[in-house]
Amino acid sequence: MAIEESCSGALRSTSVAPPAHYILKIQQFSLLTKQHVERYESNEFEAGGYKWKLVIHPNGNRSKNAGEFVSAYLAMADSASLPPGWEVYATFRIFLLDQNNDNCITIEDEMSEGRRFHQLRTEWGFDKFICHKELSESYLHGDNCVFGAEVFVSKEASKGKTESLSMVKDAVPLKFTWIFDILKVDLFLESSKIFNVGGHKWKILLHYMGVDDANHDFISLKLALADLDDLPSGTMILAEFTLRIQDQLNARHEERKASRWFSASKPDWGWNRFISQGTFFQANRGFSLKGITSIEAEVAIHGEKTVFG
Known part of the structure; x- marks a missing residue:
């Protein structure tokens, strides 16, 4: 894995290995933007003993003023079934396949201990995952693209009471x-x-x-x-x-x-x-x-x- 740059608290690198836990293939990606699909959630996948979803904002997360970018997040799935006071610390990478060079760019958070997922914060990720211009020039192949995710749970806890x-x-x-x-x-x-x-x-x-x-x-x-x-x-x-x-x-x-x-x-x-x-x-x-x-x-x-x- 080659490190290319670090910005805004996120580490961008290049990897020849495919994502270990989930792959999301999107055909005719431009139609998502034209149809004003604000948020797309993948099916659930399991990693580290928990269920997750990959969340894509094709037109950027509007609440984060990311209109010129694609936003990408990792979200806990089925969190209502977890025990009271649950906390999960996880490090994760979100991938985008470079179909021309047969490798992937990955974006991961620089927080070495991982992000804390809990009842009031079930989603973490990158508001400005990739700009539309770079996506169209390098990562769309016939208007198709491939995202991926890897998740590694570093710590988990259940504490306190919930009313x-x-x-x-x-x-x-x-x-x-x-x-x-x-x-x-x-x-x-x-x-x-x-x-x-x-x-x-x-x-x-x-x-x-x-x-x-x-x-x-x-x-x-x-x-x-x-x-x-x-x-x-x-x-x-x-x-x-x-x-x-x-x-x-x-x-x-x-x-x-x-x-x-x-x-x-x-x-x-x-x-x-x-x-x-x-x-x-x-x-x-x-x-x-x-x-x-x-x-x-x-x-x-x-x-x-x-x-x-």
């Missing part, structure tokens, strides 16, 4: 109805069947005699997460929910509404004094019609926070 908050636009509430014989429930705690909303399992909790001695004259109702064993540590779910005891005679339902964050440390929310037993059993109300009670949960998931690492 991801995903909010849901226009969340749609889902309903679940629990019908049962109130005279046959456990006096202390009864649970509904499990139902699914927002990718999580839920259930309704009913304390017929209240949650403690101070509330034994009241029926308690709560919404609870039912998949705690599968819930990742640090996960929190923002749920807007309504619990409703249906009046089967007059449609004068008893209901409460709230919006709360649910988590493994706080898996349920509700009301210790949802309704008094005196009101519940009033003859002119249909909360217990021949012993049958109908409770409805209406749940919408507005967001979810997950912490990794």
Whole structure:
């Protein structure tokens, strides 16, 4: 490999060896510029245990004022699958085949320790890889050209924690109805069947005699997460929910509404004094019609926070 020049922090050299990891052949290169293709990404290729892409800006990277040049970059591919806090240091070369002399020019960064790829910077390369004039005079053969890439991972690390908050636009509430014989429930705690909303399992909790001695004259109702064993540590779910005891005679339902964050440390929310037993059993109300009670949960998931690492 012969060193030709060094400029702008990049080392340019000539090599007779082809690129070891990826070759990108482009036919009718001028059509990319005429069709105003701003960015072309190659297929993924593997090197050093990671997946990469070669990225070409035929008309130069406009954000870098490189309009008279072709810009070329190396980009991490599928970075979303990497562990939290990932860092990869890599040295790399980008090649351009000189088809007349059967060799390649290569551009590599002079940073001997390599560039640091991470979650906020997944792409490194050269804004002014080669000017259009030099490309057309020396490296286009019948309007075809060949790029290449070599990547060598020098150091990698995974550290720290990553928090991801995903909010849901226009969340749609889902309903679940629990019908049962109130005279046959456990006096202390009864649970509904499990139902699914927002990718999580839920259930309704009913304390017929209240949650403690101070509330034994009241029926308690709560919404609870039912998949705690599968819930990742640090996960929190923002749920807007309504619990409703249906009046089967007059449609004068008893209901409460709230919006709360649910988590493994706080898996349920509700009301210790949802309704008094005196009101519940009033003859002119249909909360217990021949012993049958109908409770409805209406749940919408507005967001979810997950912490990794």
